[in-house]
Amino acid sequence: MRRTLSGKRAIVTGASGGIGKAIAKALAAAGAKVALAARTADKLAAVAAEIGGNALAVPADVTKPADRENLIRTTVAQFGGLDLLVNVAGVGAWGHFATSTEAINREVLEVNFFAPTELIRLAVPHLARGNQPAICNLTSMCGRRGMPAWPEYSASKFALVGLTEALRGEMARYDIDVVTIVPGLTASDLNRHLLRNDGKADIPYDKGMSPEYVAGRTVDAICRGKREILLGLEAKKILLINRFAPRLVDRLIARAVKKLYQKN
Template sequence: MESLNEKVVWITGASSGIGEAAAMAFSNHGAKVILSSRRADQLKQVASRCKGDSYVLPLDLSDNSNFSDIVKEAIEAFGQVDVLLNNGGISQRSEAAETPIEVDRKVMEVNYFGNISLTKALLPHFQERQQGRIVVISSLSGKFGFFLRSAYAASKFALVGFYESLRLEEEKNNIRVHLVYPGFIKTNISKNAIDANGNTHGEMDNNQNKGISAQECATRLIRGIQKDKKDIFIGGKEMMSLKIQRFFPNLFHSIIKKQSAT
């Protein structure tokens, strides 16, 4: 198992939920953490609770115009970046038929284009050092579509296609890509999800409410990285759906269509 002591881990979406828990967990392993998302005040609070060194670096994934400067600042913070945890994102709660294309674009902009833009901006640093890990939070929704999540699922599938390709291309440069598929994790993701009008959904889904904690998710995420797993699956019994989908697709469809959308 690779030690994370003194490694520099850059986490997007570090102001809450999985990203916040990951910041604490990496910090407890002795890593130096760089914390990014839009809300600087929230990030400072997370930083104050981290055990070791931390650096707050606000960014908006829907605006990549300053990413080269942001990457420069991230590298200068501790002299290098060893791990990029691409975690920041938003979900959606609206039927495709009622969702204007602007909302689809917004979800893609944050979850996909923002995510890959940051990776592309940091990649030369990893290539130069001939090392680095890129950890990407997809979702069960990156494996199958579900009610009210057409744009969200599309963005999470898109990440899988991009990063599976990047994984192959960058192996020669000793750069590792880990794709993470969380199931139901108890965070504010459903409250922060956007509806057909682009407003926040504001409700805690039953599924998320019954999910595993963000802390447990972070612990399992780190274990997966240390074991060098290419694909990391984290959740409760909902993860069984992947096996059913793979081996019994018709049964899968008949089960999934009866599930509550929230």
């Protein structure tokens, strides 16, 4: 459904920086009341102060059940309900699977998949009573094509894409829209908070899309009732080729990886 954002009541996770902060600011600029969630209380308070009266800072580690429950409870109490949940919080690990650990695997899945899953579960009863409600999940091109040195990240984003697609049908009976955002390379904070950073390829993060661009396209998708949007020229090219010639993509990626490791 098409929707206006004026007066809408929203939660944005990962709102202390990067794409989450940019989305929160864009929603507030459109007239929404926004609950900002992130682990770092001082950064979150600074973002809330920057946004002004339409922002509510709720420090939360979304991997913790008590924090998720408090986030939903506080938002509903302060705003009188909930119309929009935007799951942005995420973490990555840059390195090959063979030298990774179970702990890294579990942490990436916990942050990127289980946390938004359970936050959605808590939010659904409130969204069902909301005004033009929607769930919006920030995934990744890695959720449509697994990439080397991003094994845990790719797995978590594939899982989130699958959940989002399944929920789209389920949430129809509540008239809750479910939106999937699939961005390519973005100049966000992800690379500054990696659980490991020993991949060999040179990734030009600074040349990625700006968080503000991703936020603008995300908010537009929510307003227009889009099901899914893919962002970034490189991501569009890779996923288009992968759709029709996946074995070609496999060969090109394998060749690139072998070349990197021949330099040892």
